[in-house]
Structures are given as structure tokens and as C-alpha cells.
Amino acid sequence: MAKLDFSPIADTTRRAEIVALLRRAILTGQLEPGQKLNELRISEQMRVSRAPLREAMRELVQEGILTSIPYAGTFVVDVAAKDIVDAYSLNKVLDDFAIELAWPQRDQRFFDELDRRHDAVKHATRALDTTRQIETALQLHGLVYEWADNSVLLETWQRLTSRLQMYFALHQRARNEPVPAEDLHETYVALLKGKDMRAAQRHAREHIDNDFEALLAYARSLEKRASKGA
Amino acid sequence: MAKLDFSPIADTTRRAEIVALLRRAILTGQLEPGQKLNELRISEQMRVSRAPLREAMRELVQEGILTSIPYAGTFVVDVAAKDIVDAYSLNKVLDDFAIELAWPQRDQRFFDELDRRHDAVKHATRALDTTRQIETALQLHGLVYEWADNSVLLETWQRLTSRLQMYFALHQRARNEPVPAEDLHETYVALLKGKDMRAAQRHAREHIDNDFEALLAYARSLEKRASKGA
DNA sequence: TCTTGTTGGATTGTCGACAATCTGCTTGTC
């Protein structure tokens, strides 16, 4: 018999597709923070009834990218500078842990996948596709989590990723400048292939700090604007 | 004007109440792992239509204590030994981080609340109310997370707590033995009041390891039973 | 006997309509 791995077939429910559509819209910044989601309008646009739409929204509320106030509406979460600080400081701790767990598990498949994802980042960078660049960069960093073989950790990371992606997307849209042509992940990938785990962890922390500084500045500007508006 | 803090008024939607009811049933072990939730039956029992029930179930799926398979049903999550190991190893890392963040924030209110929650544990222990004992013990440990002033960390802890509570409840129900009369949290509370943060962190890790050993033994027995049944 | 197709019942997914609630405006009163 031929050796062939079938992957699970596509999601068949409307609900799942709606979740994917909404998530994408939020994470790419098409839906802005604080914006209200009108159920009737969205359900008509998607040619779907409100039932599966509402169920999808409940999922995204629990995922942390929507918030719901009974009888008032469901909104895209507001991004405060504090949230970004919180997410990043936790991310540092988790990255440390993930690298530690994944380290002894590294194998040829890990290295191959590392290169594949790194290539994806480089490709998106060359294509000046910022949205895709953010997505692929996060997927690159997610590899150690997938290899850590800890389902709860992976799940936690995925939740965190949603927010980070949203923050990055907003940041990029706001600055609206060309993406950095140089490749910031070269060292990260090299260290993950190397023999010094501590060095890899240290680099990850610093790498995170770099991204973080730029994002935080943006977050602060957001808050200033908000307080002026109020 | 009198200084008075009003707490938010009760949840007004059926959905929220259903979520609370189901969560409680799952976390106390009234609904067993792997058990299927029949929508029609539950909605009739609760005298509620399926719409809010389904929305509530979506929330609990995202919360990680239910799993859903399209057109097949929604089930209470199965507990595998690996899951418990994963949850506990992550919990250790998070506890470390939480204590570190909360440490400089400790104030009189913190110490008062620490004592209050400790008393609650002791009370539940004396009353031989195992369910309540688990609940209060987790709330005691949650205090450092609340004081850490990191919303993402707190949220992560709360998700983790659901599972831990479920594991503990199942463990207790399975063993069905009287709860330990002695108080295991005395040292923990004392160290959190003291001056040596490292010592507190170390103790938390060891404390976790203790609970973990007992739980893991139970989890292994669960798996044995499952493989026999299959 | 094993495999394959069919069929009926049960359950989940989706829909359209109705009820409950909120919000902003208008109206009336002082």
C-alpha cells in the first residue's frame, strides 16, 4: 500500500469559516480596535444567519480579540500600552521555557522546517507584503513552541500570538513605511541550529525587546490620541 | 459622600448563567471527561432554547474544558496524563514569574487578602468540603497573579486554573478519601509574607511538585482503564 | 462471511421571526 498521509478535510461548518474570516479581518487591522461589530450588517454581508455568526463571535471573545457587553454589542478589543507591555513580558518568559523544552527535541525535521519558515519570511519581505511578513515571522517563532511538546504551552502561545499579530499589524499600518529589507531573523535561526541553548534564549529575549520598543512607542501615541479625543 | 464600592450587577443573559452552570458541573466532576453533551436534553432540563446553550458551549470550548467535533457533538475534554504534566510544568514557570512580579507590589491589602483566602481554605478543610477546598486553594494561589498586575498573565492563569481544578476534583472523587486535616499552605503563606523571594519561589515549585505526584498517579490509572476499555 | 449499499432515527447546524433591552430624541413641565 502506498504510504500517504491524509490531512483532515476542511472545516465544513459556516461557523468555522466565519471565525476564520473575522479573525483575519481583526488581525490584519481591517477591523479597528474599539470598533463595534453589527451582527445584522455582517450576517447580511456574509449571506449567513445571525446564529452561526454569534457563535463565531463568542469564540473570538474567549480568544481575547473581541469583547462583549450584554445588550450593548461586541467590539474589537482596545489596545492599551499596558497590554502590549504585559503580552511582551509574558512572551519572554514563555519563549525561554519553549526553547528549553524544544532544545533536546531538535531533529532534522526541525531544522528543515526552520529553514522553510525562514524562507517564507524572506519571501514576504521581498514582496513587501507586510501583513504576510508579520504572519510568517510569528510562525517562525512558533516553531519552538510546536517542538516543545507541551500542548498547554502551545495553546497559550497561540492565544498570545493573536494579540501580537494584531499589535504588529496596527503598528505597521500606522507607520505605513516600507518593511525593513534586511533580515532580522538570521541570527535567531543560526542560534537555534547551534549548540548553545543559553545564547539562543538570550538572543530571543533581546530580539523581543527590540520589537517591543518600537511597538510601545506606537502604543503610547495611541493612548495620547485617545485621551485627546476624550 | 460615603465611600462605597458597588460591584457589577448580576449577569442578565441566559447565556452567562448557562456558562456558569455548565462550568461548575464540569469542574466539580458532575460531568465526566469524555461525556457527550446532548443539546436538546440539556436545553430542556434548563428550560432554555438551544441558541444560548450553544453559544455558552462555544465559550467553554474556547476555554479549553469542552471539545467540539462538527456534526458529532460537544464533549467534556478527556484528561490524559500528558495534559497534567504539561499543565503543571507550565504552571511552575508562571508561578515563578507571578511571584516575581507581585513581590514588590505586596502591601497591607495583599497580606490581609492572603490571610482571608487562607482562612477560607482552612474553613473548607474543617468542613470536609473537598470541592470547596480545591476552589479556595486555587484562589489562594491565584492571589499572586492578581497582584502581578499583568492582565495577560492573569488570564493565562485563569485558563490553566480551570483544568487544574477539574483534575483535582476528579482525583478527589476517584480516591474518595477524607481530605488531609493538616494545612499544607502554612509555609506558602508565611514565605509570601517574608523577605526572601527566591525562597518563596522555590517553595511554590516544590509544593506544586507534591500535588503533581499524586495527580499524575491518578492520571496514569485513568489511562490504564481507558486502554483496557478499548 | 465479509464487504458494500441503503435506510431510518437521532443529533447537530442554520434559519427567520419575535421579545427584551438600550439609546437618543422629543415632549411636557417647572
Next chain:
DNA sequence: GACAAGCAGATTGTCGACAATCCAACAAGA
């Protein structure tokens, strides 16, 4: 003009019914 009461429109929450899907039992054929 200021303020409270009440009304109208819009939106969310809930309901009951229908459609799509799955599963187990059974039948038919090799």
C-alpha cells in the same frame, strides 16, 4: 433654559422550526 418622562428606532438576546449530517442497523451481493 433645565430636567425628567416617555416614546421610537435600532440592536441584541432568545425561540421554535427546518435542513444537513452522522451513525447504527439492516439488506444485498460476491
